[in-house]
Amino acid sequence: MSYIRKPRIIHRGLARNDLGLTVRDYEGGMSTLCAGCGHDSVTGALVQAAFELSIPPHQMAKLSGIGCSSKTPAYFLQQSHGFNSVHGRMPSVATGANAVNGDLYYVGVSGDGDTLSIGLGQFMHAVRRNVNMLYLIENNGVYGLTKGQFSASADVGSRAKKGEENIQPPIDPCQTVIAQGGSFVARSFSGDKEQLVPLIKAGLAHRGFALIDIISPCVTFNDHEGSTKSYQFTRDHYHPAIHADYVPPSEEILAEYEEGAAMPVILHDGSTIVLRKADAAYDPTNRAKSLAMLQESQASAEIMTGVLYIDESKPEMHEVYQTTDDPLLDIDYGRLCPGSDKLAALQERFR
Amino acid sequence: MKPTDTANPDYFHQVVDCQWACPAHTDVPGYIRLIAQGRFDDAYMLNRKSNVFPAILGRVCDRPCEPACRRSRVEDKPVAICRLKRVAADNRGDIMDRLPTAPAKKNGKRVACIGAGCASLAVANDLIPLGYEIVMYEALDKPGGLMRTNIPAFRLPVDVLDEEINMILDMGVDLRLNTPVESMAALLEENYDAVFVGSGAPKGKNLEIPGRYDDEDHVHIGINWLESVAFGHIDSIGEKVLIIGVGNTAMDCCRTSLRLGAKDVKVMARKPRDFFKASDWELEDAEEENVEIVVNRQPKAFVIENGKLAGMTFDVMEYDVDKKGRITDTRMTGEEFFPADDVVLAIGQENAFPWVERDLGIEFDKWDVPVVDRTTHESTRKGVFFGGDAAFGPENIIWAVEHAHQSAISIHKHCLGEDVNNRLPDGMNLVSTKMGMHEWSYSNDYDPQERNIVPHVDLATRFRELDIEVELGFSAEQAAEEVERCLNCDIQTVFTEKLCIECDACIDICPVNCLTITQNGSEEHLRMRLNAPAENLEQGLYVSAELPQTARVMVKDEDLCVHCGLCAERCPTGPGICRNLACCIPTCLTRQSPTPRRKCASLGPEQRRKEQNKHRRVQVDRFLTGF
Ligand SMILES: Cc1cc2nc3c(=O)[nH]c(=O)nc-3n(C[C@H](O)[C@H](O)[C@H](O)COP(=O)(O)OP(=O)(O)OC[C@H]3O[C@@H](n4cnc5c(N)ncnc54)[C@H](O)[C@@H]3O)c2cc1C
Ligand SMILES: Cc1ncc(C[n+]2csc(CCOP(=O)(O)OP(=O)(O)O)c2C)c(N)n1
Ligand code: SF4
Ligand code: SF4
Numbered sequence: 014m015s016y017i018r019k020p021r022i023i024h025r026g027l028a029r030n031d032l033g034l035t036v037r038d039y040e041g042g043m044s045t046l047c048a049g050c051g052h053d054s055v056t057g058a059l060v061q062a063a064f065e066l067s068i069p070p071h072q073m074a075k076l077s078g079i080g081c082s083s084k085t086p087a088y089f090l091q092q093s094h095g096f097n098s099v100h101g102r103m104p105s106v107a108t109g110a111n112a113v114n115g116d117l118y119y120v121g122v123s124g125d126g127d128t129l130s131i132g133l134g135q136f137m138h139a140v141r142r143n144v145n146m147l148y149l150i151e152n153n154g155v156y157g158l159t160k161g162q163f164s165a166s167a168d169v170g171s172r173a174k175k176g177e178e179n180i181q182p183p184i185d186p187c188q189t190v191i192a193q194g195g196s197f198v199a200r201s202f203s204g205d206k207e208q209l210v211p212l213i214k215a216g217l218a219h220r221g222f223a224l225i226d227i228i229s230p231c232v233t234f235n236d237h238e239g240s241t242k243s244y245q246f247t248r249d250h251y252h253p254a255i256h257a258d259y260v261p262p263s264e265e266i267l268a269e270y271e272e273g274a275a276m277p278v279i280l281h282d283g284s285t286i287v288l289r290k291a292d293a294a295y296d297p298t299n300r301a302k303s304l305a306m307l308q309e310s311q312a313s314a315e316i317m318t319g320v321l322y323i324d325e326s327k328p329e330m331h332e333v334y335q336t337t338d339d340p341l342l343d344i345d346y347g348r349l350c351p352g353s354d355k356l357a358a359l360q361e362r363f364r
Numbered sequence: 365m366k367p368t369d370t371a372n373p374d375y376f377h378q379v380v381d382c383q384w385a386c387p388a389h390t391d392v393p394g395y396i397r398l399i400a401q402g403r404f405d406d407a408y409m410l411n412r413k414s415n416v417f418p419a420i421l422g423r424v425c426d427r428p429c430e431p432a433c434r435r436s437r438v439e440d441k442p443v444a445i446c447r448l449k450r451v452a453a454d455n456r457g458d459i460m461d462r463l464p465t466a467p468a469k470k471n472g473k474r475v476a477c478i479g480a481g482c483a484s485l486a487v488a489n490d491l492i493p494l495g496y497e498i499v500m501y502e503a504l505d506k507p508g509g510l511m512r513t514n515i516p517a518f519r520l521p522v523d524v525l526d527e528e529i530n531m532i533l534d535m536g537v538d539l540r541l542n543t544p545v546e547s548m549a550a551l552l553e554e555n556y557d558a559v560f561v562g563s564g565a566p567k568g569k570n571l572e573i574p575g576r577y578d579d580e581d582h583v584h585i586g587i588n589w590l591e592s593v594a595f596g597h598i599d600s601i602g603e604k605v606l607i608i609g610v611g612n613t614a615m616d617c618c619r620t621s622l623r624l625g626a627k628d629v630k631v632m633a634r635k636p637r638d639f640f641k642a643s644d645w646e647l648e649d650a651e652e653e654n655v656e657i658v659v660n661r662q663p664k665a666f667v668i669e670n671g672k673l674a675g676m677t678f679d680v681m682e683y684d685v686d687k688k689g690r691i692t693d694t695r696m697t698g699e700e701f702f703p704a705d706d707v708v709l710a711i712g713q714e715n716a717f718p719w720v721e722r723d724l725g726i727e728f729d730k731w732d733v734p735v736v737d738r739t740t741h742e743s744t745r746k747g748v749f750f751g752g753d754a755a756f757g758p759e760n761i762i763w764a765v766e767h768a769h770q771s772a773i774s775i776h777k778h779c780l781g782e783d784v785n786n787r788l789p790d791g792m793n794l795v796s797t798k799m800g801m802h803e804w805s806y807s808n809d810y811d812p813q814e815r816n817i818v819p820h821v822d823l824a825t826r827f828r829e830l831d832i833e834v835e836l837g838f839s840a841e842q843a844a845e846e847v848e849r850c851l852n853c854d855i856q857t858v859f860t861e862k863l864c865i866e867c868d869a870c871i872d873i874c875p876v877n878c879l880t881i882t883q884n885g886s887e888e889h890l891r892m893r894l895n896a897p898a899e900n901l902e903q904g905l906y907v908s909a910e911l912p913q914t915a916r917v918m919v920k921d922e923d924l925c926v927h928c929g930l931c932a933e934r935c936p937t938g939p940g941i942c943r944n945l946a947c948c949i950p951t952c953l954t955r956q957s958p959t960p961r962r963k964c965a966s967l968g969p970e971q972r973r974k975e976q977n978k979h980r981r982v983q984v985d986r987f988l989t990g991f
């Protein structure tokens with residue numbers, strides 16, 4: 014961490030978005046993470062994406078559990094809503110919040126420990142309900158906050174800082190979510206903002222549960238030789254399989270794309286993501302093919318990145334439950350809480 | 365782009381905008397930090413090493429450093445660099461035992477200095493400690509040149525001037541007052557080992573228009589008039605005064621007139637305000653004293669009534685100015701009369717060398733100005749050097765001082781029988797400023813404090829005497845605030861690309877978005893592709909070598925970096941990338957430790973220079989500053 018706050022000086026050439034804000038208006042408090050932590054870089058990408066989308070900061074809610082990764086919502090969008098929940102319990106808090114106010118952008122930030130160990134059950138149910146949120150796993154293969162124990166995402170054979178080898182097979186969140194029927198699954202790397210920023214934008218625009226599993230190296234406990242989640246290893250085994258260009262609703266698609274390799278997907282809010290595929294034959298809307306591709310790449314220790322699977326047709330939680338579109342907060346109190354007479358009448362029906 | 369060659373001392377030096385802009389390369393951030401620590405003696409000595417006259421310059425320097433100051437790119441106003449120099453001088457204790465002295469054993473060389481202005485004095489300051497004997501000829505009965513005769517005492521008090529001049533004279537200068545040099549030929553016959561001409565630009569420009577000589581008692585040449593005022597030969601002026609010209613001399617003339625009894629002083633400018641030669645602060649000070657500046661009036665004639673000056677007529681001018689601020693067309697739209705009891709001409713100065721015979725091998729060009737080498741200051745006659753206003757026409761004190769330093773180097777080389785062109789290159793020394801995990805040896809936090817305003821003596825009081833100093837100098841509280849405004853531009857962030865893991869931490873933390881990791885490309889493209897476009901072409905891009913993991917490059921736009929060091933603090937790769945730069949500007953006292961010959965012989969020119977820089981040792985600091 015640093016001891017002085019990042020000073021508030023605005024570069025005169027700094028761009029302004031539709032709201033007249035600069036990227037600096039989307040920053041948060043001073044990071045207390047280790048210098049060089051991948052999580053800080055993901056924070057930077059989130060700041061950039063929210064700025065580019067001109068999201069009014071008060072229209073976003075940031076939720077997290079426990080871990081170095083889960084601390085990061087304090088470091089972006091200072092003026093947004095936030096909830097730092099118990100370890101692994103963020104998905105249910107997000108589900109609840111979304112149930113009462115579906116109008117906000119929900120960003121859940123979690124770690125591989127928070128999501129794949131203690132929080133796996135909660136996580137799967139948020140996927141199952143297709144809660145309309147962006148869910149980021151800042152995946153470093155360790156429990157950073159508790160000093161570097163292997164997490165459930167550590168690869169077999171990956172070595173800890175002191176040399177011991179991981180022998181448990183990893184849980185791959187992408188495969189798990191695709192298998193469970195998730196509607197948007199992507200993988201990226203904290204060290205590649207060019208890929209990550211458009212993915213975050215697409216994830217925010219996607220209707221339903223959008224997972225981005227972000228390899229985000231822990232410089233302190235998992236960035237050594239022998240680790241499969243280090244900066245070096247990730248760069249050596251990194252395959253940008255499907256690049257996503259995010260095109261906002263108001264803009265035309267201007268870039269020219271090669272036949273077959275490019276696939277536009279129109280998102281619910283009218284924006285488009287153009288998927289540029291390294292392999293033209295790959296179809297990221299086909300669940301079985303996606304899973305197969307991921308399993309193959311896992312076997313050959315390749316890290317496939319980009320939008321791995323997408324299904325824009327799947328209804329999200331509110332649609333499934335047919336709950337009201339209006340945030341409860343906007344509903345007249347009399348309607349929201351009809352009073353004890355109405356309750357008594359209702360209870361009468363069940364007697 | 366190619367990786368930036370940071371082994372070339374000019375690169376980092378240029379980033380220290382103020383020091384780069386200062387003709388004598390005063391270590392501004394260095395002395396500002398010393399002031400911040402309350403080390404006024406050290407701050408004064410550090411100044412004196414470069415600019416020789418800190419107390420004088422802390423009041424009247426032309427301050428080219430301030431318009432260059434980085435702070436004025438980050439917000440409106442630069443650091444009050446000049447006023448902080450005065451803070452060091454005002455608050456210092458007794459430093460007499462730290463001043464350079466003449467060695468007991470002289471080196472047997474005699475140098476003649478013509479004129480006792482700042483240029484000659486600074487030459488003496490540099491050469492006496494090396495054992496030279498200096499004979500200084502001065503036409504007037506006091507030393508100091510224009511600093512005494514023309515810069516009014518209400519800007520530069522006489523005791524301040526005397527004290528700093530005496531620091532030099534007390535080392536033992538053979539000063540010959542009231543001794544104008546009337547023949548260069550005769551002087552050369554005295555067989556000095558070298559001659560330094562520091563006689564200034566003593567001729568005030570005249571205005572040859574009708575009526576000029578019809579009432580000579582009431583039409584004055586600015587610099588001569590100021591000199592007469594300074595020496596007490598003139599102590600009054602008429603009620604209505606017109607000053608012709610709008611440079612700094614004009615500002616001194618109008619303000620002096622007010623102190624001699626003038627009630628209505630107008631400064632007559634030929635062009636609009638954007639074309640004024642006077643510094644903004646001099647204009648502000650004059651206008652604060654209710655001097656009226658009349659623009660677009662071109663002098664036409666002096667009007668004489670009954671043999672006495674009644675005023676002047678002017679052509680009323682109109683100008684067309686294009687977008688770039690250049691005049692494209694000029695018209696006269698009429699004529700106007702301004703009454704006046706006295707007129708002071710302040711339209712410029714020229715060099716004049718009636719006492720230099722033209723057959724001595726000292727060449728003069730077609731404007732009758734001596735031909736002088738810009739670097740060595742040598743004239744076309746070996747052993748005769750020119751500096752200060754005498755060299756290239758009127759400039760200012762700090763340029764005169766720099767000329768003196770360079771001339772002293774040349775004189776020393778000349779006397780040693782060395783080639784004056786074979787000069788030491790500038791050097792540099794980078795020292796880590798990291799003291800601990802989050803501790804730096806400088807105050808790295810950005811302070812949003814706005815520039816402090818120097819308090820002035822009130823208007824009623826200041827006119828009572830001619831020599832009441834108008835500026836009071838910063839209070840202790842103001843100085844303490846002002847030092848924190850300095851961004852420490854000499855703290856350099858040095859890339860250690862082979863260690864970089866491209867984690868982006870530095871990129872994300874940079875408050876002014878001036879760092880980027882990106883694909884390399886041409887400068888033009890890179891400038892547009894950075895996190896914030898690098899539009900100020902005067903400021904360089906610092907480009908790293910290829911980064912090990914992705915072969916991209918790290919690029920820093922030097923324009924707006926506020927030297928907070930956060931990028932270094934956030935970098936996980938160990939020793940940190942923030943270093944303090946000490947620019948080593950050679951003077952005649954600088955020694956170079958020889959680069960091992962054999963090693964250099966096998967190297968190309970580029971590598972040889974790097975090697976030489978590595979081996980350079982500068983001893984001058986300890987000697988001249990005593991710390
Ligand atoms: C009105 C006015 C205001 C100024 N204000 C500022 C200011 O605020 N800040 C600033 O930085 N600069 C200022 N300047 C400019 C500055 O004063 C000069 O640039 C500087 O003094 C030049 O120094 P010098 O040593 O070259 O010459 P000078 O200061 O001119 O000294 C030359 C000396 O040589 C003597 N001399 C000349 N000929 C002979 C001879 N043949 N034999 C013997 N002696 C001789 C002269 O009497 C004089 O003493 C001002 C100039 C003027 C005219
Ligand atoms: C209920 C509970 N169990 C255990 C812990 C201890 N704990 C804190 S953080 C953490 C793991 C964090 O790992 P991860 O989510 O990967 O975050 P990282 O620090 O690696 O970013 C654990 C086990 C806790 N805080 N609460
Ligand atoms: S321990 Fe690891 S995960 Fe936690 S802040 Fe440090 S580098 Fe990041
Ligand atoms: S901020 Fe300080 S170091 Fe930088 S240019 Fe200004 S005075 Fe010089």
Ligand code: SF4
Nearest residue numbers: 874925926928929931
């Ligand atoms: S010192 Fe580093 S972080 Fe600070 S402004 Fe300069 S480049 Fe940016």
Ligand code: SF4
Nearest residue numbers: 864865867868870935
């Ligand atoms: S913080 Fe250090 S390691 Fe990280 S990108 Fe910057 S220079 Fe490289």
Ligand SMILES: [Mg+2]
Nearest residue numbers: 124125153155
């Ligand atoms: Mg983790």
